Amino acid sequence: MKHSFRGLIALVFSLIALVFSAGCDTNTRMSTFDTKGPIAEAQLDLFMVTIWVSLFIFVLVGAVYIVAMFKFRERKNDDRPLPVQGHGNPLIEIALIGASILLLVIVAVPTLRAIWYTHDFPVTEESKLGAWYQGEGLSVAEEDKPLTIRVEGYQWWWGFAYPQLGITTANELIIPAGKAIRLELRSKDVIHSFWLPRIAGKVDLIPGRSNGMWIQAGDSIEDWQAKSGATGSDEELRAAYARYLQEEIHNYYYGQCAEYCGDSHARMLFRASVVSDDDFASWVSEIKTGHQAPDGMAWEEWYATNDESPEKLTGDINEGLQLFMSRGKCATCHAVNGNPRAVGVAGPNLTKLASRQSLAAGWLNHRAEDGSVDVEQQYANFFKWIKEPDTVKPGNLMWKANGGGIGELDELLTDDEIHKISLYLQTLK
């Protein structure tokens, strides 16, 4: 009786597991099976080796178990004598130990190879910044080095700094396709983990130390050529390689913090846009320049007017900016490049915020199906985030009064004021 009850429970759980696994798909946007770069590919290969070895052991042991169970089970009116009771068989024992060692070696060799591979940055001519970056802001000393991005983990958002290019952004990483990039992973508070499933992961961000890894979206030209077997003149190959990057690699990828880090850990997402070299360079230049004051004014002029006769700065955008700089306290925590008085560092850098396709570390989405920004949804998201950040991301440090935050925003700003700030934020394109 007891046994059949256990059997029933096992059956029910297996059925539930089956139903859930029907939801598993290998080419979803965060699938580690649909890889788009050498690191994720090396990790997948390693995963498959361990899966095959484990499957082999599972089937073998399971088969022996089932045979033994049926062959030696007790039957009705069983009068067969007890089989010979043995103890210790050196041959079998040594064979099993040998087989286990062999299987472990089969797993260990590719594991070590993959660890070294993902750790050692592949220094190539192609990966040097000077070889491909045509934009501004690169010093001669950095030309021979690969692009380095400093990933900073905060509760519960991501900062991405590009020290060689003198820029910082947040929550949406922009990287050039096909280039090996060095990542420096640091945390400003607790342990987080960087995970961009289709490209690379996971490496922890640990307070007080800097971890390293490299990532690359898409194959290098050599690997692509070896895999695709493409031939032709140098020029033809370069054009075909550019087409491959354009068609298969340029995309918007989904990432996630993979180490529990407090209240809103599950809402600590991020995104990565993989773009062409030219788009990357123009993005860097736009971030460097930042934003103009409203109405095409220079910032000195805007501040002079605001300091002397603020009532002259009418219109929703001007008023939104005034609130952003004063009563809303936004600029004490947020930087907006270009604006000389918005230099806060406690929150994400908001330069080109309106060009990002998500908000609050990827939690609020306003990416349209065709990959553009859905402007109406964006407005709704800005409004909601400013009005009630704590319902969007419980415990977030923008909202929390005791976390140095601004307290109940609801009481601080009227809906009309939040509307104006949202409109101002939408001009940060």
Ligand code: HEC
């Ligand atoms: C006490 C510091 C602080 C103040 C003041 C503050 N914020 Fe924030 N802000 C943050 C932090 C921290 C986050 C990240 C929250 C998260 O995602 O967990 C954030 C996130 C944001 C984001 C999302 C950015 C992104 O990359 O997704 C926007 C937009 C924003 N704040 C706008 C504002 C506006 C507008 C105001 C003024 C009404 C304001 N903030 C005031 C700290 C602050």
Ligand SMILES: [Cu+2]
């Ligand atoms: Cu986390």
